[in-house]
Amino acid sequence: MKSFATWPEDYPPSPGRLLRSRLGRRLFGLFIACALVPVCAVGLLSFKRVTHQLTLRGQERLEALARAAGKTIRSRLIVFESDLRREAPGLVRCGSARGWRSNEGCGDLLLYAAEDILVHTQGTTLRLAGQAEPAESLSPAWLVTVAPGRSALAVSNRGGDSRFYMVHRAGTGAKRRGADALVIARIRNDYLWNPADEKDLPGRTELALLDPQQGRLAGHAPDSAKGLTASWMMSQTESLQLPSWRVVMTEPRADVFAPLAGFVRTFPIVLGLALLGVVVLGVIQIRRNLVPLVELVQGTRRVAKGDLHTPVRVAGNDELAALGGEFNAMVARLDHQIRALETAAEIDRAILSSVDTAAIAQTVLDRVPEVIPCEAASLTVIGAEGEGAATTWMAPDTANGGTTRTAAMVRLAPDELLQTNLHPEWLALGEESPVPGYLAHLVGDGAG
Numbered sequence: 001m002k003s004f005a006t007w008p009e010d011y012p013p014s015p016g017r018l019l020r021s022r023l024g025r026r027l028f029g030l031f032i033a034c035a036l037v038p039v040c041a042v043g044l045l046s047f048k049r050v051t052h053q054l055t056l057r058g059q060e061r062l063e064a065l066a067r068a069a070g071k072t073i074r075s076r077l078i079v080f081e082s083d084l085r086r087e088a089p090g091l092v093r094c095g096s097a098r099g100w101r102s103n104e105g106c107g108d109l110l111l112y113a114a115e116d117i118l119v120h121t122q123g124t125t126l127r128l129a130g131q132a133e134p135a136e137s138l139s140p141a142w143l144v145t146v147a148p149g150r151s152a153l154a155v156s157n158r159g160g161d162s163r164f165y166m167v168h169r170a171g172t173g174a175k176r177r178g179a180d181a182l183v184i185a186r187i188r189n190d191y192l193w194n195p196a197d198e199k200d201l202p203g204r205t206e207l208a209l210l211d212p213q214q215g216r217l218a219g220h221a222p223d224s225a226k227g228l229t230a231s232w233m234m235s236q237t238e239s240l241q242l243p244s245w246r247v248v249m250t251e252p253r254a255d256v257f258a259p260l261a262g263f264v265r266t267f268p269i270v271l272g273l274a275l276l277g278v279v280v281l282g283v284i285q286i287r288r289n290l291v292p293l294v295e296l297v298q299g300t301r302r303v304a305k306g307d308l309h310t311p312v313r314v315a316g317n318d319e320l321a322a323l324g325g326e327f328n329a330m331v332a333r334l335d336h337q338i339r340a341l342e343t344a345a346e347i348d349r350a351i352l353s354s355v356d357t358a359a360i361a362q363t364v365l366d367r368v369p370e371v372i373p374c375e376a377a378s379l380t381v382i383g384a385e386g387e388g389a390a391t392t393w394m395a396p397d398t399a400n401g402g403t404t405r406t407a408a409m410v411r412l413a414p415d416e417l418l419q420t421n422l423h424p425e426w427l428a429l430g431e432e433s434p435v436p437g438y439l440a441h442l443v444g445d446g447a448g
Helices: 022-096 195-199 258-304 319-353 357-371 414-422 437-444
Strands: 114-121 124-130 151-158 161-170 181-187 206-211 215-219 227-233 246-252 379-382 389-394 406-411
Touching: 022 114, 022 151, 022 161, 022 181, 022 206, 022 227, 022 246, 022 258, 151 215, 161 215, 258 319, 319 357, 357 379, 357 389, 389 437, 406 437
Parallel strands: none
Antiparallel strands: 114 124, 114 181, 151 161, 161 181, 206 215, 206 246, 227 246, 379 389, 389 406
């Protein structure tokens, strides 16, 4: 046999007990879902939208920074190459002179950006300025082939130590073939990108200079998993042959999404407050809707136990209050019908168990007001002969201490007797209707 959930016996129920019912849990879950689902959906969509916009703006900003930094490095290389081209004839002449002393002072104008200046001609390499280096480091065998009158940038990356060389091929003025010389200048690393340039970058943005063959030449290795990256490819010039360098800018994701930090901090608080408000309002609304149902259940239980005199108490002006009023009216009608049946049964028992007409009349007059509310009542018994003789029992004279109903002999007029025969069940008299003689005592007492 299927069992049904029942309400607790104690009344009024607490919010905790209300949530033990299936209906209470469904209503509470509905409140939570209707409140939190839209808030979470709007928050999630807003977060994704703002994150996407910040990513796009951050990418555009990094691309602009990479382009600006790349153009800065490229312009510095062009300036140094033009200075080297201008000084190349004099450097070649210095390199052709004999003796170290005679070469002192050559290339000093390029030392603002160069660490070493070398001249390689006719298989001989001569240092004109800067610090001496091991011969294998200065060997031009690894240098790129440079066309006469042009320059090229070469890179040596040994063990993470990057060295940049500007190579220019200049003519010596000799008429014999192969008399051209290579002027080699090692560029200082801080000339291309120095700490002052690093400080000009916003936040924790970092620069990295990448070569397709040599790998990372300067800066920090970019990590796209930890931040946003953007790159710019360095282009060639007419007189300067440049490697296919890429300038890469990297910014940590924490800096890119820093404007979202406030949202990330406040959204859980707002969500928690919303949840708290929903819980409070949900419990109030659930109690407001379920307490009338509990009262109706308690009223039904009272009716089942035979209590038809205690109405249910449902406050408000909604449908539940209307249902409570209809329930009370139904119970009142049921009580009236039960009392009418009990009265009729008692009258029947009095008639069947007694032959004393006065006792029967006393019982009937005592119980009739319980079935039909009235101010006064009387009972007239017509004789069996049907000649109009009758006996009327009247209310006791309570003013003089009487408790027993009195009887009086009356005679019905022919029209009154005819009227009772025509209406054996009931007869209703209006204010303008003539009062029969057997009811004259009621009018005389002031009863209507």
